[in-house]
Every structure is written in C-alpha cells, then in structure tokens.
Amino acid sequence: MPISRRTIIAAAAGLAVPGAARAQSGWPQGRTIKIIVPFPPGGATDVIARIMGDRLGRLWGASVIIDNKAGAGGNIGNEVAGRAEPNGDTILMTSPGMATNPFLYKKINYDPIADFTHVSLVALVPNILVMHPASPFNSAGEIAAFAKANPGKLTYASSGVGTTIHLAGELFKLLTATDILHVPYRGSSPALQDLIGQRTDFMFDNISSALPQVRAGALKAAGITTLKRSPYVPDLPPVADAVPGFDVSSWFGFSLPRKTPGAIAAKLEADTKTALADSEVKKKLEGLGAEPVGSTAAEFTAFVQKETDVWGRVIREGKISAE
Numbered sequence: 001m002p003i004s005r006r007t008i009i010a011a012a013a014g015l016a017v018p019g020a021a022r023a024q025s026g027w028p029q030g031r032t033i034k035i036i037v038p039f040p041p042g043g044a045t046d047v048i049a050r051i052m053g054d055r056l057g058r059l060w061g062a063s064v065i066i067d068n069k070a071g072a073g074g075n076i077g078n079e080v081a082g083r084a085e086p087n088g089d090t091i092l093m094t095s096p097g098m099a100t101n102p103f104l105y106k107k108i109n110y111d112p113i114a115d116f117t118h119v120s121l122v123a124l125v126p127n128i129l130v131m132h133p134a135s136p137f138n139s140a141g142e143i144a145a146f147a148k149a150n151p152g153k154l155t156y157a158s159s160g161v162g163t164t165i166h167l168a169g170e171l172f173k174l175l176t177a178t179d180i181l182h183v184p185y186r187g188s189s190p191a192l193q194d195l196i197g198q199r200t201d202f203m204f205d206n207i208s209s210a211l212p213q214v215r216a217g218a219l220k221a222a223g224i225t226t227l228k229r230s231p232y233v234p235d236l237p238p239v240a241d242a243v244p245g246f247d248v249s250s251w252f253g254f255s256l257p258r259k260t261p262g263a264i265a266a267k268l269e270a271d272t273k274t275a276l277a278d279s280e281v282k283k284k285l286e287g288l289g290a291e292p293v294g295s296t297a298a299e300f301t302a303f304v305q306k307e308t309d310v311w312g313r314v315i316r317e318g319k320i321s322a323e
Contacts, residue, residue: 027263029061032063033057033065034067034090034091035064036069036080036090037049037070038069038070039070039077044208045095048252048285052254052272053066055275056271059271059274073162073322075101075108078094078097078098081257082110082116082257082258083110084257085257086257087260087261088264088268090256091254092254092256093252094252094304096251099310099311100311100315101162102312104161104315104322104323105323112304113305114258115258116257117265118255118301119256119269120254120268120293120294120296121252121293121295121299122276123276123285123290123292123293124226124250125252126224127225127250128225129143129239130195130214130219130220130221131201132195132196132219132220133220138222139222140222140223143202144178144243151178155181155183155200155201156180156181156182156200156202157184157191157194157200157202157203158203159185159186160185160186162320165191165206167311170315171246171248175243175244175246188209191205195219196219204248206250207230207233208289222236223236224238226248230291232289251307252290253303265297269296276292
C-alpha cells in the first residue's frame with residue numbers, strides 16, 4: 001500500500017513535537033525543578049520554600065532545589081524568574097514585594113501581573129500588634145484614640161522601610177488619620193529589642209518573631225493584623241475590629257513565568273494543595289506561625305492585584321521610597 005505525502009507529513013509532525021510540549025505531558029518526572037527565593041537563606045520566604053520544595057520533590061519523584069537570588073528588596077529574584085524559560089523548570093516563591101516594589105522603587109524590570117502566572121497562595125503569616133507590658137495601651141482602638149488626641153507623640157518600630165511591618169504602621173496611620181512617627185531598624189530583632197527597652201511605643205511584628213517574646217512576658221500583644229483571628233493566638237482580636245479595613249500579613253505563593261503551559265500550572269496548583277494537606281508540612285508551617293492556604297490560580301491572581309492596589313495607595317500617600 002503506497003504511503004501518501006499527507007501520511008509522511010503527519011508522521012513527521014508527530015516526531016517533531018516540541019521539547020516543551022513533550023516535557024509538559026510528563027512534567028515534572030525526571031526533571032530538576034528550581035524554586036527561586038528572592039531573599040537570603042534563613043528568612044520566612046526561604047524556609048517555607050524549602051518545606052514545600054521538599055514535599056513536592058517527594059511527591060513528584062523529581063529533584064527540587066532552592067535558588068536564593070537576593071537583592072534589591074526581592075527585585076533581582078523576581079526579574080530572573082519572570083524572564084526564565086516557561087517550561088516549568090523555574091518556580092518563584094512569591095512574597096509581598098511583588099505587590100509593593102512597583103511603588104517602592106523608581107524602576108523594576110518586570111511586571112507583577114503581565115510577566116507571571118500566579119498559581120497558588122501557599123501560606124499567610126500574620127503580624128501581631130505588640131508593645132511593652134507596662135504600656136498604658138491594651139488595644140488598637142486605645143492607640144488610635146491617643147494618637148488622634150496627641151499628634152506626633154507616639155512611635156512605632158519596624159524591621160525596615162517597605163516591609164509588611166512598616167507598611168502595617170502606615171496603613172494604621174492612613175485608616176485612623178493619625179500622625180505617628182516611624183522608627184525603622186535593620187531587621188526585626190533590633191526593633192524588638194528597642195521595643196522591649198521602651199524606646200518605641202508599639203510594633204506590628206511578624207507572629208513568628210514576636211510571639212515568643214509575648215509568651216516570655218517581655219511584650220504584650222493587643223491584636224492580630226488579619227481580618228480573622230489566628231488559630232495560633234485565638235484570644236487576640238483583629239485590629240480591624242477597631243480599625244475597619246485593616247488587613248495585613250506576610251504572604252507566600254508560587255508563581256511561574258507567564259507563558260508556562262497551562263497544564264503545568266494546573267498540576268502545580270493541585271500538587272501545592274496536596275502538599276499543604278500533609279501533616280508534616282502543616283506541623284512545620286505551624287512552627288513559623290504560617291497558616292496554609294492553597295488557593296486557586298484565579299484566587300491568587302486576584303489576591304496579588306488587591307495587595308497591589310492597597311499598598312500602592314499607602315505607599316503613594318505616605319511618600320515612601322526604598323531608595
């Protein structure tokens with residue numbers, strides 16, 4: 001039976017399936033997957049990436065490595081990830097800088113929405129409102145009332161310009177229409193030490209670093225920065241109870257370069273949820289005060305856009321710059 005020209009062309013087309021398409025069908029088995037962390041080792045972004053990378057690697061039967069590309073408040077790592085080959089081999093551990101850096105820096109070389117497919121919100125780490133045990137304030141409402149009556153008299157500490165700890169204070173000022181002095185430090189630890197030493201009045205610190213100080217009696221907590229109470233400190237009321245619209249947390253998610261095939265993004269989304277349901281992963285995240293989420297891609301994309309809108313307003317009105 002003669003072979004037609006059409007048959008030969010069809011057979012050749014089948015053999016010429018692009019490598020990316022072939023890899024897509026079996027992704028990620030046998031591959032080396034890189035999770036880019038845009039910060040140095042040891043921080044929450046890095047630790048959560050390692051917890052998730054370890055579980056996903058075992059789930060996939062693939063090698064998952066953490067690639068720390070620190071610098072410029074996360075901009076270097078974000079840019080590298082956004083320009084990576086869209087074949088599933090590069091995943092970005094996305095964090096709040098994705099939403100805040102476009103406003104904190106004069107120029108960034110990536111677009112937080114156009115250059116990425118935001119796949120799943122992995123976890124939230126709330127901040128808590130803390131102060132010295134001798135402080136006369138016991139709630140966010142009391143601080144707001146005093147600040148209104150005494151402009152410029154109160155100070156709040158932060159771990160540095162542009163961090164969620166800093167921006168929580170700026171959002172508090174904006175929503176309460178108060179004048180409170182920001183005192184930035186190089187990291188959470190020195191900020192906490194001065195708060196314990198009563199050199200500043202209060203702080204919206206990450207729960208993972210502040211809660212041990214509260215439990216030790218060195219500080220007292222007056223509120224949680226998320227809209228809902230945290231399962232780790234269920235007695236703490238949301239700051240939003242006294243300051244409507246106040247909602248702040250550090251957050252971490254998985255994003256891919258924009259043109260990554262949809263099947264790969266869908267598998268990463270599904271497997272992220274599977275990993276977050278693992279009891280070992282839950283226990284490790286709990287140790288960080290991190291609340292597992294596991295959202296859909298649509299939900300995470302909407303979340304990033306909302307964060308961008310909120311912090312864009314806060315940063316513009318506060319005339320905040322990281323440069």
